[in-house]
Amino acid sequence: MALTATSVSTETHRAPDGAPAAILLAAGVDDASRDLLVQPLGDTTVVQHAFETLTRVVDRSRVVVVVARGDQRVRELLGPDLAYVEQGASLGTGSAVLDARGAVPADAGAVLVAYADTPLLRSDSLLGLLTRHRLKDADLTFLTAVVDTPRSTYDRVVRQDGDVVAIVQEGDLDAEHVDNHEINVGAYVAGPALLFGSLERLVASGAGRLTELAHTVIGEGRRVATYQIYDTDEVHGINTPAELGEAADIVLKRLFMPKKNTDTTIHxxxxxxxxxxxxxxxxxxxxxxxxxxxxxxxxxxxxxxxxxxxxxxxxxxxxxxxxxxxxxxxxxxxxxxxxxxxxxxxxxxxxxxxxxxxxxxxxxxxxxxxxxxxxxxxxxxxxxxxxxxxxxxxxxxxxxxxxxxxxxxxxxxxxxxxxxxxLTDPYIDAIEQIVDVDAVRGSNLEVVVDPMYGTSQLTLGTILGDMRVRADFIHEAHNPLFGGVAPAPDLQRLSALIEKIRSSNGRYGLGMATDGDSDRIGIVDETGEYISTNDLLLLLYWYLHEVRGEKGGVVRNLATTHLLDRLAAHFGEDSFECKVGFKHVTAGMEKIGAVLGGESSGGLTIRGWILGKDGIFACALVAEMLARTGKRISELREMVYAITGRLYSLEAGVPATPEMRVAVPRRLEAEPLTHVGPYPVVSVSHLDGTKILLEDDNWALLRFSGTEPVLRMIVEADSPEKAAELLDWLQGFVTAGV
Structure with missing residues (x-):
């Protein structure tokens, strides 16, 4: 809906008396600046980004958009249902605001003026500006920020005893204030009478900038308030293609900012x-x-x-x-x-x-x-x-x-x-139709189980009892705090289980652990050594294929050991690599008809069982493996290593800062890898994160977690020393330049 400078929209609904209105200045100063307003920024464009932020604090029907004469691109992007005003003579920002006067709702209690070429202001900052104006009962309120290196295009704010006494250009700062880095960001709130009345007089005298309005209000001794923003990224204006590129990085970084208090969305x-x-x-x-x-x-x-x-x-x-x-x-x-x-x-x-x-x-x-x-x-x-x-x-x-x-x-x-x-009984019955319960009876197996205060005690305890396995449970009480740690069955959190086995004088043949919801497994052998899921998957694949006669390939996610591929090749079977997420594992199993699918983080399932990971089933299958082979975990590992050889895995994680999420992928794109330290790169996969493939099944992975704000670094190499070297290289790469 195009409006002249003096017409008022008849299609916008009235808000309650005193509700704010807003003016978005989107006319630009020339063709180049107008072109920048319609360029992509994140998932939208520059002008859309600014408009969407503005309409989070001011009702859409109460926003007036000032566009250049004849402009259609902004209208097409923002939609036809808005109040548009074409800017008259290009006499400055104050003149552009004055052109919008007739389109502002008559009941507006205050008018917020914002710029389309400053799209990175947060809605919280605009809300803070409006709220400060109301609470201070101010005549004029504007945004400020303290920046390390103010650009010359921003005027400086001069204060005395905390009150604003002047707004001056950089070259006009006196010796006392030359190091003052507080700037006028350029978003204003004022009552409509003051705003348009003062601008009318200023424009008539040839003063066309909005900053002149601030000068006038301060000089008249009126009530002036400010709202300071602390994220200096918000100050970033877009006046050149280079600044547009910088703004795109800021938008991308914000996608990964932890959002607290106000973030109630589902992800x-x-x-x-x-x-x-x-x-x-x-x-x-x-x-x-x-x-x-x-x-x-x-x-x-x-x-x-x-x-x-x-x-x-x-x-x-x-x-x-x-x-x-x-x-x-x-x-x-x-x-x-x-x-x-x-x-x-x-x-x-x-x-x-x-x-x-x-x-x-x-x-x-x-x-x-x-x-x-x-x-x-x-x-x-x-x-x-x-x-x-x-x-x-x-x-x-x-x-x-x-x-x-x-x-x-x-x-x-x-x-x-x-x-x-x-449905506990049907679930247990279904497991016992697949796991050979009778084979375990008479094996005299004794185990320690750590459910980590989770949910596996009833089901796993019943299955082990049916197997006649003597099981001692620890941490089985209902404790929503999980003993003060995350209920993940990894080496760092299974110290109590390990100690119980080591202090038992050989009584226990196995330690089992499940995570908080029992879909992951952790295993400790008879000596108290933690067995990685990589090794457990290797043993179970060998057992299923060679002892149970379950022919077929294996599926692993890209963070899981390549020893599975070696074993599959030894069997003449297929192996398949997929993205992280068990839904991808089960999809891969269906694709190649695999007998086993798993991930290094503790999840696995087999063909014929549920299409999801199951720590309870996995524990029962491990008990069956020990009973039917008559061997301990340590013996089985050495036997399978004789087939596959050894690879050693290491993993580390660092908090995934928003800057890191932007910088790391960009550096990987800008600097194609030929070597990781002295080791030549065979290929690089971007299936899920960045996986760097080296010779002899060695590899290094950088991947941002999908469940936690963490950058995961995982390596696998021929020796522990080489694995440590690769991990050190990854950590150095990640932290360099971030």
């Missing part, structure tokens, strides 16, 4: 949705996500199949699974609600067992205790692929609380739309 990673309790993880978000999944269930016509819902032992898991059940019930979708605390693989099993449209479990897996989340499984028990989870999260984030349909749990139970049903 799926490689293992479901996870967030800090009280920030991203709230019952409101649980309900919104379940409504989105319920909507998808209805669209597919799968309501009659229902859903199965469970929860683990974390804070809010019980309340969350009730909230989830109420949403599905409210959408006329039957719910099988699993009582008590259940392992994730039980829900993975339950979806196809019941023929449910979806399986849902409230869990944050191995994350620290302040986290919780949700995993969603399809009808066959597999994890949805990225395009599906993107659809769920986008729809959930677009839903308001009023759009969530619920039915009280007590009423839902009375109506039979929510049914409480334990």
């Amino acid at each position: 799926f990673g490689t293992g479901g949705w996870r967030a800090v309790i009280g920030e991203g993880y709230t019952l409101a978000n649980v309900r919104r996500l379940c409504q989105a999944i319920a909507n998808e269930t209805t669209r597919q016509g799968l309501e009659s199949r229902g859903v199965v819902i469970g929860g683990d032992r974390r804070f809010l898991s019980h309340e969350s699974k009730i909230a989830a059940a109420e949403v599905f019930a409210g959408n006329n979708i039957p719910v099988t609600l699993l009582p008590d605390d259940v392992p994730t693989p039980l829900v993975t099993f339950a979806a196809p067992y019941l023929g449910a449209a979806y399986g849902v479990i409230i869990t944050s897996s191995h994350n620290p205790p302040e986290w919780n989340g949700m995993k969603v499984f399809r009808q066959d028990g597999s994890l949805p692929l990225d395009e599906e989870t993107d659809r769920y999260q986008d729809e959930a984030n677009a839903l308001s609380v009023d759009e969530v349909i619920t039915l009280d749990i007590d009423l839902a139970r009375r109506a039979g739309v929510v049914v409480d049903r334990a």
